[in-house]
Amino acid sequence: MNNIVQLGMKPFIVVFIMALLGWVLFQLEPVLMPFVMGALLAYLGDPVADRLEARGFSRTLSVVICFIVITLILLGVLLVLVPLILNQIKVLYGHVPAMFDWFKLVVQPWLIDTLSLEADVFDVDHLREQIISQWGGAQDLIATIMKNATSSASSFVGFVVNLTLVPVVGFYLLRDWDILMAKLLKLVPVRYQGTASHLGKECNEVVGAFLRGQLWVMAALAVIYGIGLWIVGLKLALLVAIIAGLASIVPYMGFAIGIIAAMLAGYFQFGLDWSLLFILIVFAVGQVIESVVLTPILVGDKIGLHPVAVIFAIMAGGQLFGFMGVILALPVSAIIVVLLRHIHEIYKDTEFYSES
Secondary structure, three states: OHHHHHHHHHHHHHHHHHHHHHHHHHHOHHHHHHHHHHHHHHHHHHHHHHHHHHOOOOHHHHHHHHHHHHHHHHHHHHHHHHHHHHHHHHHHHHOHHHHHHHHHHHHHHHHHHHHOOOOOOOOHHHHHHHHHHHHOOHHHHHHHHHHHHOOOHHHHHHHHHHHHHHHHHHHHHHHOHHHHHHHHHHOOOHHHHHHHHHHHHHHHHHHHHHHHHHHHHHHHHHHHHHHHHHHHOOOOHHHHHHHHHHHOOOOOHHHHHHHHHHHHHHHHHHOOOHHHHHHHHHHHHHHHHHHHHHHHHHHOOOOOOOHHHHHHHHHHHHHHHHHHHHHHHHHHHHHHHHHHHHHHHHHHOOHHHHOO
16 A cells, blocks of 8 residues: 555656756746856757767867867857848838838728728827937947946846856866766666666757757858848848848748848838849748758757747747746757657557557
8 A cells, every 4th residue: 555655656746846846947047047058058069079089189178179169150250240230230220211101101001991990090100209219310229229238237247247157167067068967867766777868868869959950950041041132132131131040940930030021121122123022032942941951951850849839838938937948948848749759658558548
């Protein structure tokens, strides 16, 4: 009888521990960001460090080489992209008056007639005045952004401290990554270590396919869209390409958001011109390359997350844990999918499932 009670209590103990862990993480969310980012950095760098270590380098030297390469890449990207993005924001700001005029003269009358709305339901002029008064002229735009970003001294100092902690945490975690994984495995009861090791490897494959593969897909799409829109002559090519690339974390969302943004930008720049057709061709080519080449090669079918599940995971993660939740949403969801897959296999072997 006692054994039966103990077996029955095990699921409740597991659920209680998971709930307690979730509550602790929720309470610590404000200070977890640098540790989560550092852990992700270590996870992404571990395969490279392992290859360098296999070539005869020490673990510490391998980690140092990884961090030097990552730092140089990030600095190069920031030095090139930041000035270009700021210039694109100025160009976008220059289109704001035309966008409001188009909405007022074309979109607003159509919405009022189609939906039988009141004529004064949209106060476009007031919204336009608010934006212009808040942002000022295009020359003051960047200064306004920086002023808002640094308006709170404590928040700014906290941001700098967290940003500084990320490489420090990442360095130490990457240096001791294999040791930490081995110690975690030893925490599992001996009779379950084989199963835990198998599940860990499968989860690693799935999460790695997402983090490495999907990030490469997003970067490749941003480059493809950026080059294509630049050839077309779109002034906001870089900004649209980055937005479309980031949105590609959800299948087809990058394509949908990117093509809408590009067509609007193209309309305000070119008017009703053949350039709009070329913009459509750019995104059609990008979508074909993603479906036929990028996703099958870089990601494959290991993740197994439905697009709706991806959207829900991102929104739920952001609601529960803010920015950190958004970062962790899909990797955690991928792990849950692996565990549910095995639970389903176990369930199908039970008498309850097989009873007719």
